[in-house]
Ligand SMILES: CCCCCCCCCC/C=C\C/C=C/C(=O)SCCNC(=O)CCNC(=O)[C@H](O)C(C)(C)COP(=O)(O)OP(=O)(O)OC[C@H]1O[C@@H](n2cnc3c(N)ncnc32)[C@H](O)[C@@H]1OP(=O)(O)O
């Protein structure tokens with residue numbers, strides 16, 4: 075048998091649930107499913123959006139091709155009158171980082187969140203029609219995480235009623251802003267506000283970078299690309315830039331003034347809006363990143379699962395077929411938790427979107443009460459999901475053996491494009507330390523203030539600290555209440571222990587720094603409570619379709635018990651579980667893997683990923699792996715000729731022992 079077509083047909087027959095209904099559960103609703111299915115097919119059937127050759131292109135070609143795709147997409151948006159939601163899906167399925175990501179996900183949201191009504195009226199229509207193209211220039215060569223440490227200055231000049239934007243040092247050069255090196259006409263530049271020699275914090279300013287007629291940088295602006303990034307193709311379609319400002323004048327009304335204002339006289343006015351709102355765009359994007367994690371992880375898992383069903387190694391009996399590698403328990407114990415994680419992240423992403431929408435509405439009505447919770451949740455879940463997804467994609471590469479390392483597997487480019495998500499929009503450790511601040515505060519107030527939102531479980535601090543897990547058999551782990559309580563007890567105990575140890579330090583900041591590694595672990599434990607609880611909440615809803623809910627329950631237990639196994643050190647050290655109970659959880663996990671096994675292919679089919687999106691020979695829907703790998707090898711331009719460039723010049727003289735006279 076040459077390819078794997080028959081293997082996947084058989085696999086699909088084994089499914090014990092309604093795949094079409096699971097597709098709807100994954101998408102969130104029938105309407106969402108139909109919408110994304112339509113846009114996915116639109117992109118897949120359009121040759122301009124071809125991406126298989128991307129890793130083979132040089133940087134300039136890659137970039138130009140990306141500009142062409144964006145222009146074509148914009149034309150489609152106009153010609154087909156696509157809604158904003160459809161346009162976002164179009165960008166997702168085109169699957170190529172581009173300046174439009176910054177325009178729609180950072181520049182516009184920054185103006186929406188931090189601009190005054192007048193500023194929104196002026197800039198938003200221009201941006202939404204792409205008459206100005208904007209980026210988000212916060213990070214500098216010398217500072218990224220420490221936003222208060224930025225050095226770019228915005229000094230008010232009362233004579234001209236303008237701000238003077240200036241880069242006083244090399245390290246103050248803006249460094250990283252996407253879309254900026256070659257495309258954006260404007261940027262939101264974060265700079266230190268200086269009024270009459272006094273520093274008034276870091277604020278955002280709309281700065282024009284390029285002439286709208288001929289696209290040349292404006293006087294006083296030096297701009298360029300920061301260079302090639304990790305991997306071929308991948309994030310190199312994006313023009314991440316460096317900008318240096320030499321006393322660039324902008325009108326006073328281009329400071330984003332919802333949070334604070336500067337008057338005509340140069341007076342600083344602080345409104346009732348908390349200064350943290352200046353960081354609001356990052357909260358928005360972190361929430362988007364969480365929603366995106368399940369998309370990236372599900373792609374890698376889909377590839378690795380299909381390939382694991384096609385691939386056979388060892389164990390042939392009487393000349394029969396060898397064992398499908400998906401049947402090895404070791405393969406299942408690496409793959410199925412990732413499959414379950416994709417579903418867990420999908421549901422927590424959905425919940426976080428709801429939370430963000432709620433916070434946004436409150437902020438618009440000047441209710442800032444839930445902002446700290448929203449910040450902690452978005453920061454923590456961004457960190458948890460992106461770290462797990464990046465690690466998960468790499469694990470999927472290994473699950474595909476040697477072929478996973480081929481670019482045609484689709485995994486290397488996916489990994490290279492995805493992995494910076496662990497760094498951008500807040501380094502993942504720095505983000506977990508923000509959660510830690512929130513937790514420490516919550517724990518220190520437990521005696522007199524009822525925790526709310528995602529920390530509400532800590533109201534039961536006494537019970538969670540004192541009672542222990544009652545599980546006696548592996549079967550008893552199949553109870554959502556028992557599982558969630560184990561996570562809540564472990565998290566509460568870790569947070570309280572950190573609080574007690576912090577209290578021993580005279581200087582709280584010193585204590586926080588000293589215990590920061592433990593605090594990051596406590597924060598992760600808390601974020602895992604959120605993911606596990608939101609999965610349970612999802613299961614409490616009505617989920618139509620034969621067998622769909624049952625399979626999601628299996629995946630929930632796989633996700634939770636896998637985490638429990640992985641972090642059993644914490645569960646044991648905090649004293650909530652006994653070694654016997656941890657071992658029973660692991661026994662249950664093995665049973666669960668055998669329940670996933672017959673459904674594995676149908677579960678990844680339920681992601682509804684097109685072959686275009688996967689861009690993977692190993693993950694092809696039809697499983698026809700080997701002939702297509704072979705064909706792709708000989709389609710590689712490197713195989714255009716049997717004699718590669720350089721063979722006659724450098725190899726033949728060696729073979730002939732003529733290297734001494736060769737021209738090298
Ligand atoms: C993978 C695909 C993704 C798909 C979809 C998305 C589309 C993506 C678009 C393009 C992709 C990438 C572009 C990337 C862009 C960028 O990376 S932009 C730059 C991002 N930079 C950062 O994230 C910097 C991280 N640093 C910070 O956020 C802050 O500096 C930090 C919070 C670490 C510290 O700030 P300080 O001012 O020093 O604050 P601190 O004193 O610690 O805290 C004061 C107080 O404020 C609270 N706080 C902090 N941040 C926020 C916030 N955002 N919202 C609300 N509250 C906040 C903090 O908890 C403290 O509270 P407390 O009560 O006083 O303790």
Ligand SMILES: Cc1cc2nc3c(=O)[nH]c(=O)nc-3n(C[C@H](O)[C@H](O)[C@H](O)COP(=O)(O)OP(=O)(O)OC[C@H]3O[C@@H](n4cnc5c(N)ncnc54)[C@H](O)[C@@H]3O)c2cc1C
Pocket residue numbers: 176210211212213216217218219220249250251252309314494497498499500501502503504507
């Ligand atoms: C692909 C990509 C696209 C980007 N796009 C943009 C963009 O469009 N606009 C923009 O403004 N920026 C952008 N950035 C920049 C990005 O936001 C920053 O790189 C990010 O916020 C991390 O900051 P840093 O580089 O200063 O890391 P650093 O803070 O220097 O991190 C270095 C190390 O120090 C550790 N560390 C730092 N502070 C602490 C602490 N307090 N406690 C413990 N450990 C700490 C970190 O964990 C990390 O291990 C982009 C970055 C990438 C990679």
